Amino acid sequence: MISVADLLTNNRVPSNYFAPDAYVRGDLEMGLLENRRGDRLLALPETLIQGIYAGLDKETGQATRLVLFNCGRWWGKNFYARFSEELTDYYNTALADMSMVEFLQCLQQCWIAHGWGKIDMDQTYQQRGFLVIKIWNSPFANHAPKGTLPVCFLEAGILSTFFSQLTGKDLQCVQTTCESAGADCNRFVLGLTKRLESVEAMVQNHDTHEAIMQALCA
Amino acid sequence: MDAQIATIFDEAESRYLKSEELNILSQYVSSLPQRLETYRLLRDKELEIMQQVADQLQLAMPQETTANLERCLKHALLMLRYCAMSMLLNDESFVKERLLGWLSQTVQAYNTQAIDSTLYRLLNQRLSQVFNPGQLGLLNPPLKLAQTTLLQPNLK
Numbered sequence: 001m002i003s004v005a006d007l008l009t010n011n012r013v014p015s016n017y018f019a020p021d022a023y024v025r026g027d028l029e030m031g032l033l034e035n036r037r038g039d040r041l042l043a044l045p046e047t048l049i050q051g052i053y054a055g056l057d058k059e060t061g062q063a064t065r066l067v068l069f070n071c072g073r074w075w076g077k078n079f080y081a082r083f084s085e086e087l088t089d090y091y092n093t094a095l096a097d098m099s100m101v102e103f104l105q106c107l108q109q110c111w112i113a114h115g116w117g118k119i120d121m122d123q124t125y126q127q128r129g130f131l132v133i134k135i136w137n138s139p140f141a142n143h144a145p146k147g148t149l150p151v152c153f154l155e156a157g158i159l160s161t162f163f164s165q166l167t168g169k170d171l172q173c174v175q176t177t178c179e180s181a182g183a184d185c186n187r188f189v190l191g192l193t194k195r196l197e198s199v200e201a202m203v204q205n206h207d208t209h210e211a212i213m214q215a216l217c218a
Numbered sequence: 219m220d221a222q223i224a225t226i227f228d229e230a231e232s233r234y235l236k237s238e239e240l241n242i243l244s245q246y247v248s249s250l251p252q253r254l255e256t257y258r259l260l261r262d263k264e265l266e267i268m269q270q271v272a273d274q275l276q277l278a279m280p281q282e283t284t285a286n287l288e289r290c291l292k293h294a295l296l297m298l299r300y301c302a303m304s305m306l307l308n309d310e311s312f313v314k315e316r317l318l319g320w321l322s323q324t325v326q327a328y329n330t331q332a333i334d335s336t337l338y339r340l341l342n343q344r345l346s347q348v349f350n351p352g353q354l355g356l357l358n359p360p361l362k363l364a365q366t367t368l369l370q371p372n373l374k
Binding site: 001002003004005008013015016019024058062101102104105108 | 265269270272274276285287288291292295296299300315316317320321322324327328
């Protein structure tokens, strides 16, 4: 028989750790933003994001993408550590022991709570060794200079380390569609570096996401 | 907090409250003793109510795995706790914003609506035996909102 008392841990049932009104806290007088554990949060004004793109472009030109990607990788490493620590604490389960459904939900809620838009995973190509991440309403795409090629290198960097740490494999991440170029959402393909080598050229060539996935899985 | 009352407080600097506005406030205040009483009863009887529901649910759905039933019971415990708080605050948006957006996704991902629907029926039956009509009148609106939302077919 099921014992209801045993379903409670320390008399609680963990729910949505990232519920925005519970997760984000602030002290106006101190000018501080914190999460529910008291860890610092950083607010990025739109002007700053625009300034980062403009400044990097002026200072480093072509290297902008690499700089942003590497910053993203660094960010992703710390983000993974914090994400996994917070969830382990709250749910009393190691990230590796979480079910896929729960993990995905936490990631989605986390993305929303931080104001990074809406994230989802497309597992259609998982058997072929690729994971597609979709992000809607990304502030990093929204405030980027408009063009015809993807620009969310920061997010690509974050996703590549985040999922590398999660899976224990060294994963590369390439963006195939971008809101800043008029796409419905930002699509990122994750996979082993060697298998993604050809993607960059296809993206530069303005190939569609579907065509790229077809070529990868051929 | 009740959205209507929250708006009233914003008026502090511009004017004194009209009698209709004061009525809203005094209605809420006069309902508080009953809200507190209902809350206490639910708090103290939570385990007993849910254990009975769990026993009945297992009998009613022997084909379901224990893991699925336990997950649904956990979600029902959450729902009940959030509804209790929402009843105390007289604020349905508390259930909507804190619980439903997240929980309805989980329910859809696990596809447990069939179990949930039986569970809610048993739970509501049990609640109507434990609480008097006045108390049910306070508890039912958030509960109904939660149950209807969670049983909605997949919107994706």
